[in-house]
Every structure is written in structure tokens, then in C-alpha cells.
Amino acid sequence: MTKPPRKPSKPLLGEADAPLRSRPRRRRDPAQPNLPLDAMPARIEPCLALLMAKPPKGDNWVYEIKWDGYRLSVHIEPTGVRILTRGGHDWTSRFPAIERAAKEFPVATAILDGEAVVLDEQGRPDFSLLQQSLGGRGGKKRSSAALFMAFDLLYFDGHDLRNSELDTRRHLLEDLVPAGGEDDIRLSEEIEADGDQLLESACEHGLEGIIAKRRDAPYSSGRLGDWVKIKCVRSESFMIVGYERSTVARAGIGRLLLAARKGKKLVYVGGVGTGFNERNAYELREKLDGLITSTPAAAVDRKGAVFVKPKLIAEIEYRAWTDDGKLRHASYKGLRDVADGAETYEVKGK
Structure with a gap:
């Protein structure tokens, strides 16, 4: 496929109040020949981003902001709109504003891939608010x-x-969801920038990170490397296997005890005692007290620990790992939902 020449890169977020904009695209030619119709999939397994430490280089990569929310697909069908989670659960009724916006689209059938987010006062996605x-x-x-x-x-x-290149899919998407919109369905805009500069700027603005995508790649379900994510602060999901009581902390939770997967077992990776607010601390304590058990799900050598059944998955921000495999500078972000396809982090090695 012949590709249009790339324009010179522009700095992202170089101006504090400048909105992000995708590069302009040609409108779709209404006189293009009709193609045979394809059956509409009931559900598509999402393409997942592979974690990398640094942005990939080269003209074949395009960048977007990483949105911190719930991965969803919006199905616009002749019979109505369906909103599915990453795990395939129907959450249409839980996102009424998104459903209404999708019903207004001037198209008979479409499947949009994206992220549900709630923005804070600075316009940044906030997972806890969602x-x-x-x-x-x-x-x-x-x-x-x-x-x-x-x-x-x-x-x-x-x-x-799905077999079309990303450039082609984005071309059509930007006809359907124009850049700069203020509706309840908005475009996650591609950004012309150097990857390293973009990541630095995103981190300075308090964002989670960036996504890089191969512009000539088809849409492939799973985590194959056509999409990669580079985070400002590391964030992963860990199983809660217990907690330590406190007489001064909110809801009496001094520290959550966390575990990761290693093969078929859970291994203790340390704890987290920050990131709670009053509301989520009391909600969390109520859930934990309903899961108390005398049998620890992972080997935890903590005096006075209260063990719980491994049912709750927490999203945790952290800076690094210690030499003995524990989290450093961890902070609690919230609980992940199984319907969102939550997966417990897996540690490698023997």
C-alpha cells in the first residue's frame, strides 16, 4: 500500500494549554467500489499492548496517550448498541452516556475499540474516579x-x-469520530512526536504513559507486540492474600499483603500501605473481612497477619523491585474487576 509522506514531528504537550491533534487525513471517497459484506463478529478478543521500558523507534511507529480506565468495545448493530468489557461481559446498561452517543452515530454497523475513562479536574484519566x-x-x-x-x-x-493496516483503520475511524470532539465518545488522537520526548512530556503532565503502534499492522488479538505500552510509573495487578491491622489507619488496614503468580502458585511480593482514601478503605475492609481464612494462599512471614482467600485483585503502582523480589514504593490504586479481564502479575524464573 502506498503511504502518504510523513510530516515533520511536532512536540507533544509543548504548549501547556495546546490541545492534542491528529495529523489531517483525506476524507473517504464516497465513490469507492462496494465490497462484499462480512458477517459482523459477536465479539472480538482485544489486541493487548506489550510492556516495554523505552519507546520503539522508526517511522513505522505511531503514538497515543495511554488511557487509564476500562477496556471496552462498542458494537453498533442494526438492533441497537452493545458495550462489552475486555472479558466479554455486557456492560451496556452501566455506561448510558456512551450508549446514547453511539446511537447518534451516522452508521448502521460498527465496532469501536477503546477505553472508558473518567477525567479529573485537569483533564487527566483517573482510574479511582472511574x-x-x-x-x-x-x-x-x-x-x-x-x-x-x-x-x-x-x-x-x-x-x-481487522486485516487492514492500522493507517487504513484510523482513516475510517477519524471520519466517524472527528478529532477535538467534546461528546461522550471521543477520538484518542495519534501524536506526531519523538517517542522519548513524548514519554517525558506525558510523565511531566501526570499521565500514565504512552502507547506505540505499528502503522502497517493488521489488528491481531492477544499480546503479540504490534502494540506496546511504555509507562511513567509501573502499574500491575496483584492478588490480595491478607492484610495487617492498624489502630490508626483508615478502616484499620495498615498494609495489604500482595502476591503474584509463579506457575500455578502464588508468591508473596510484599505489601502496600498507601494510596487508600477513607471511602475505598472502608469498602475494602468490608470485602476482606468476608474472605478471612486460616490458610494463607502464599507463604507470608508476617507476625499478626490476617489471611484472606485469593479473590480480590488490586491495581498497584510501584517504582521498582528489590533484589529479593518485593515491590518498592508501592501505592494502592483500586480493585480490578474480573469482567475487565483482570490478570494477576506473573513473575518469571525458576
């Missing part, structure tokens, strides 16, 4: 505050786009 709007893990609230940041188009007007 959780609160949904009533916490296991909650049943309807979130009217959540927006959908669309970053890919997998099916459009009867055509399956």
Missing part, C-alpha cells in the same frame, strides 16, 4: 461520568477491518 462512578468492584452503578476514548475501528458498514 471505579467510584461504577460503585467500586462488584458495584452495579451506572456511570454517567465515563467517556469512551476510541482508538481503533474493527468493523464498519458491513466490512471487517
Whole structure:
């Protein structure tokens, strides 16, 4: 496929108040020949980003902001709209604003891939605000505050786009979701910038990180490396296997005890005692007390620890690992939901 020449890179977020903009695209030619229609998939396993320490280099990579929320696919069908989580659960009723926005789209059929987020006062995605709007893990609230940041188009007007290059899919997506919109479905815009400079700028602005994608790659389900994520602060999901009581901390939780997967077992990777606010601390204590057990799920040598069944997965920010395999400078972000495809971090080695 012949590609248009690339424009010179522009600095991202170089101006504090300058909005992000994708590079301009040609409008789709309405006189293009009709193609045979493809059956609309009931569900598509998402393409997942592979974690890397540094941004990849080369003209074949394009960049976006990494959104900190719930991965969703929005299915616009002749019978209505369905909103599915990464794990395939139907959460249409939980995102009424996104559903309404999708119904207004001038298209009969489409599948959009993206992320539901709630923005803070500075316009940054905040995972804890998203959780609160949904009533916490296991909650049943309807979130009217959540927006959908669309970053890919997998099916459009009867055509399956998964075998098309990313450039082609983005071309069609930007016709459907124009850049700079303020609706409840917005475009996650591609950014012309040097990867290292973009990551540095994103981190300075308090964002989670960036995503890099191969512009000539088809859409492949799974974590194959066509998409990669580079984070400002490391963030992974760990199993809660217990907690330590405190007489001064909120809800009496002094520290959560965390574990990662290693093969078929759970191994203790340390604890976290910061990041709680009053609300989520009391909600967490209530859930933990319903899971107390005398049998630890991982080998934990902590005097006075209260052990719980391994049912709750916490999202944890951390800076590094110690030499003995424990988390350094960890901070609690919230509970992950199984419906969001939460996976416990896996440590490598023997």
C-alpha cells in the first residue's frame, strides 16, 4: 500500500494549554467500489499492548496517550448498541452516556475499540474516579461520568477491518469520530512526536504513559507486540492474600499483603500501605473481612497477619523491585474487576 509522506514531528504537550491533534487525513471517497459484506463478529478478543521500558523507534511507529480506565468495545448493530468489557461481559446498561452517543452515530454497523475513562479536574484519566462512578468492584452503578476514548475501528458498514493496516483503520475511524470532539465518545488522537520526548512530556503532565503502534499492522488479538505500552510509573495487578491491622489507619488496614503468580502458585511480593482514601478503605475492609481464612494462599512471614482467600485483585503502582523480589514504593490504586479481564502479575524464573 502506498503511504502518504510523513510530516515533520511536532512536540507533544509543548504548549501547556495546546490541545492534542491528529495529523489531517483525506476524507473517504464516497465513490469507492462496494465490497462484499462480512458477517459482523459477536465479539472480538482485544489486541493487548506489550510492556516495554523505552519507546520503539522508526517511522513505522505511531503514538497515543495511554488511557487509564476500562477496556471496552462498542458494537453498533442494526438492533441497537452493545458495550462489552475486555472479558466479554455486557456492560451496556452501566455506561448510558456512551450508549446514547453511539446511537447518534451516522452508521448502521460498527465496532469501536477503546477505553472508558473518567477525567479529573485537569483533564487527566483517573482510574479511582472511574471505579467510584461504577460503585467500586462488584458495584452495579451506572456511570454517567465515563467517556469512551476510541482508538481503533474493527468493523464498519458491513466490512471487517481487522486485516487492514492500522493507517487504513484510523482513516475510517477519524471520519466517524472527528478529532477535538467534546461528546461522550471521543477520538484518542495519534501524536506526531519523538517517542522519548513524548514519554517525558506525558510523565511531566501526570499521565500514565504512552502507547506505540505499528502503522502497517493488521489488528491481531492477544499480546503479540504490534502494540506496546511504555509507562511513567509501573502499574500491575496483584492478588490480595491478607492484610495487617492498624489502630490508626483508615478502616484499620495498615498494609495489604500482595502476591503474584509463579506457575500455578502464588508468591508473596510484599505489601502496600498507601494510596487508600477513607471511602475505598472502608469498602475494602468490608470485602476482606468476608474472605478471612486460616490458610494463607502464599507463604507470608508476617507476625499478626490476617489471611484472606485469593479473590480480590488490586491495581498497584510501584517504582521498582528489590533484589529479593518485593515491590518498592508501592501505592494502592483500586480493585480490578474480573469482567475487565483482570490478570494477576506473573513473575518469571525458576
